[in-house]
């Protein structure tokens with residue numbers, strides 16, 4: 525089935541605007557609406573569609589309306605959108621499913637036309653400016669039809685998800701929430717707990733200058749929006765608490781193994797105690813957890829191949845001095861290469877960093893040549 529011809533995105537933040545951009549790429553006519561008019565305007569300025577200032581003026585404007593606001597508001601917004609009859613069918617993108625479904629049911633929404641959904645793709649940034657047209661490429665998108673959901677609604681919303689580049693997976697709302705507790709919500713808390721150790725009062729001197737990619741990988745998602753995550757975690761409290769307790773148990777056990785009784789880390793070991801590096805029962809316990817961890821990583825689909833992206837990333841080493849990025853952009857422009865996105869990997873205090881430039885795959889070789897000609901070290 526082809527992508528729906530007309531889609532209304534209500535809530536034009538990171539997810540709503542990313543979806544709007546992806547659907548526009550496929551020729552869908554997209555209407556944008558947000559409780560914050562500036563967010564809808566910015567999404568429109570980014571090329572995501574046309575602003576619909578008031579839902580009450582949008583009767584019949586879309587085939588599908590996508591609700592992309594925080595989870596606790598989805599029920600009310602579904603009820604309002606259906607009252608305005610803005611679309612034939614409705615879906616949402618909230619990170620939890622039981623709560624919005626219960627709210628929609630309690631409010632007497634029409635559930636035949638509603639397909640609860642959740643893209644398993646996102647970023648630690650929010651708002652329309654963080655949107656990416658290829659955010660959903662190759663990612664899983666959970667669809668949780670209710671007993672009342674019509675097969676037609678499922679077909680059309682599935683076509684929307686496929687048009688966005690994602691891979692639909694059908695599951696039931698409560699099962700979805702249990703699974704995402706393990707694969708998304710608890711991981712967010714674990715990253716947060718680690719990042720919280722980096723508070724200024726706990727950091728000796730310049731310790732963070734030694735931070736490499738490991739710390740960045742482990743803590744990236746902890747930069748997410750606290751208000752949104754507080755809602756997600758409280759809406760999925762039971763399943764998340766279970767996973768976090770199990771992780772805490774593993775960590776407590778390792779802490780116990782690494783700090784044998786009577787010997788706190790940093791002390792001189794008591795005489796007769798094994799010398800660091802000597803194999804011990806404790807080391808075997810730690811290794812067992814490390815092995816379980818390695819096996820777990822191996823089970824994550826796509827982890828090794830990476831997610832397919834629409835753009836090729838070119839890495840360029842740049843000096844940390846004023847005007848360097850401008851020089852880089854000018855050189856790319858002079859070579860006729862359009863930079864679609866940029867990310868800087870840079871450790872504070874170091875004289876160089878790495879600019880990761882996303883470009884269309886057919887422009888990558890030209891950019892690499894231009895960078896080399898300009899004297900920048902590149903990674904081929």
Ligand SMILES: NC(=O)c1ccc[n+]([C@@H]2O[C@H](COP(=O)([O-])OP(=O)(O)OC[C@H]3O[C@@H](n4cnc5c(N)ncnc54)[C@H](O)[C@@H]3O)[C@@H](O)[C@H]2O)c1
Pocket residue numbers: 534535536537538539540557558559560563592593594595597601617618619620642643644645646647648649650651652749752756
């Ligand atoms: N951030 C992620 O990584 C991610 C991934 C998958 C799903 N989600 C889900 O997507 C939804 C949106 O998250 P986001 O990251 O795009 O957040 P965001 O903050 O970037 O965007 C949310 C937008 O909703 C608008 N909004 C708030 N209340 C509204 C209302 N009552 N009516 C209309 N608009 C309203 C806000 O003004 C904002 O523009 C959430 O339900 C979240 O759980 C987020």
Ligand SMILES: O=C(O)C(=O)C[C@]1(C(=O)O)C=C[C@@H](O)C=C1
Pocket residue numbers: 618619643644645646647648707708709745748
């Ligand atoms: O990659 C990120 O930054 C995310 O936070 C994405 C992520 C995830 O855990 O995978 C987070 C919450 C969403 O509901 C879906 C996706």
